[in-house]
Amino acid sequence: MARRSDTKSRILDLAEQLLQDRGWNGFSYQHIASKLGVKNAAIHYHYPTKSDLGVAILDRLRRRFQRWCDAIEAETDDFWEKLDAFFAIYQSYLADQGKICPAGALEAEFNALSDEMRRATRALVTVFHGWLTATLEAGRDRGACVFQGDPAEQAMLIGCTLQGSLQVARAWSPERFHETVRHLRKQMVPPTPPGKGAARPAGGRRRKAGASSKQGRRSGV
Amino acid sequence: MARRSDTKSRILDLAEQLLQDRGWNGFSYQHIASKLGVKNAAIHYHYPTKSDLGVAILDRLRRRFQRWCDAIEAETDDFWEKLDAFFAIYQSYLADQGKICPAGALEAEFNALSDEMRRATRALVTVFHGWLTATLEAGRDRGACVFQGDPAEQAMLIGCTLQGSLQVARAWSPERFHETVRHLRKQMVPPTPPGKGAARPAGGRRRKAGASSKQGRRSGV
DNA sequence: AGTTTTACTTATCAATCAGTAAGTTTGCAA
DNA sequence: TTGCAAACTTACTGATTGATAAGTAAAACT
Secondary structure (H helix, E strand, C coil): CCCCCCHHHHHHHHHHHHHHHHCHHHCCHHHHHHHHCCCHHHHHHHCCCHHHHHHHHHHHHHHHHHHHHHHHHHHECCHHHHHHHHHHHHHHHHHCCCCCCHHHHHHHCHHHCCHHHHHHHHHHHHHHHHHHHHHHHHHHHCCCCCCCCCHHHHHHHHHHHHHHHHHHHHHCCHHHHHHHHHHHHHHHCCCCCCCCCCCCCCCCCCECCCCCCCCCCCCCC | CCCCCCHHHHHHHHHHHHHHHHCHHHCCHHHHHHHHCCCHHHHHHHCCCHHHHHHHHHHHHHHHHHHHHHHHHHHECCHHHHHHHHHHHHHHHHHCCCCCCHHHHHHHCHHHCCHHHHHHHHHHHHHHHHHHHHHHHHHHHCCCCCCCCCHHHHHHHHHHHHHHHHHHHHHCCHHHHHHHHHHHHHCCCCCCCCCCCCCCCCCCCCECCCCCCCCCCCCCC
C-alpha cells in the first residue's frame, strides 16, 4: 500500500500516549509497532531515530497548543473561561487513564534525552508559560482575578502545581488533583465587593460576538 | 574481601542519584557497576532485581525523612524555620546538578514500575504530605501563617509546586525555582498588624531549649 | 585449624533495544 | 504500459538490558 496513509500520525498518537503513560524510556518502537499492527521498521521509516519521534511529538504539541490559543481567543474574552479551559487540558489528561503532562514526563528524564529533544521541550514549556502569563496579566488588569507578585511568577506557580498534582494523583488519588485545582482557583477569585454580584459570574460571561459556542472542543490538547 | 563492606549503601547512593538525574528507566545496573568499579553481578548480589533496588531506595528515603522530622522537631518550634528547612531539601536537590525529587521521578514513570515500587512510592508520598499537613495546621493555629482551605489542600499545593518547579527548572532556568519558592512563601506570610513587629521575624525565632544550633545539617534528605 | 559465610568475579544467558539494508507491494503519473 | 516513488516487510545487526550459575578469595566463627 502506498500514498495517503495515516500511519505517520497514528505513530505520533500512540507515542504521545505511551510517553504520558510510561515515560520516555518506558516504551520502545516495538510497543508502538505491535499496537499499530506494523513492524518496527515501519516506525523507523517515518521517524528514523527515537529522538526524531520525540521532537515530532513536541513540535505537534506546540502547534496544537498554539491553535488552541487562537481558538480560545476567538471564543471568549472572559478570564475565568480561559483559565478553566486551560485547567480542562490537565483534567482531561487525568481522566484519560491518569496520564501526566508530556512536558513533565520529559523533564523528569531530561538528562537522558538528546539535545534536540531538550531544545524542543524548552520551546514547548516557553509557549505554555507565555500564554499563562499573558492571560493572568490581562485578567488582573481588568480585575477578574487577584494574586501576589507578577504574572510570570503566578503563571509558574499554576503551571508547576498542575504538572505536579497530575503526577502526585498517580501515587495517591485522582480526587487530590481536582481538590488542588479548586484550591488554586479559589485563591485567585477576587474578594466580593459588598453589594455587588457574585465574584465569578457563573452565567453571563462575556462572549465574543459571532463566536460559536460549540461544546466538547475543550479536551485533547 | 568480605564483611563490613559499604558497597551495599554505595549502590543505593548511586542509584538514588541516577534516579534523580536520568529517571528510573534512564539507568541500568551497568551504570552503577562501572561508576562503583565493580561488576554488575555484584549489584545483583545485594539487590537481586531492579525492583528490589527501587524499593530499598524508597524505604531509605522514607526512614531518612522520618529521622529528619524528628530532628527538626527537636531543634525548633518555629513554623517558618520548619517550612524553610523543608524548602531547603528541594533547594539542595536543585543545587546538586539539577536533580529532581525522587517521588516525582517515579510518579512520572509510574505505570512502568513494579507493584512493589508503586506501593513504596505511595508510602513515601504519604509521609511527606502528612508532615506538611501537620506543620501547616500547627502554624495556622498559632497564627504564624495564612492560607485558604484546609491544611491538607495547602500541603498538596506546596508539595506539587516544589515537585513541579524542580522539573520545570530543568527546561527553563534554576532561578525560576527560587522565584517560585519565594512567591509561594510570600503568599503565606500573615499580613502585618499595624504597630506590631515584622510579619516573619528574621531573628529571635523561638528555639527549643537545649537544641543545638549546628549548621549544614539541613541538606541531604 | 577447619568450616562456613560474605562478598564478590567470571562467564554467560535470553530478551529487548534502537537501527539498517534489501527486498516487495501498491498507487499514481507520464 | 511502463516507470517510479511511497509505504511498507523481511531479515537482520550489534549493543545493552536485567538476570543467573558457578567459581573464588578472604574474613569470621567454632
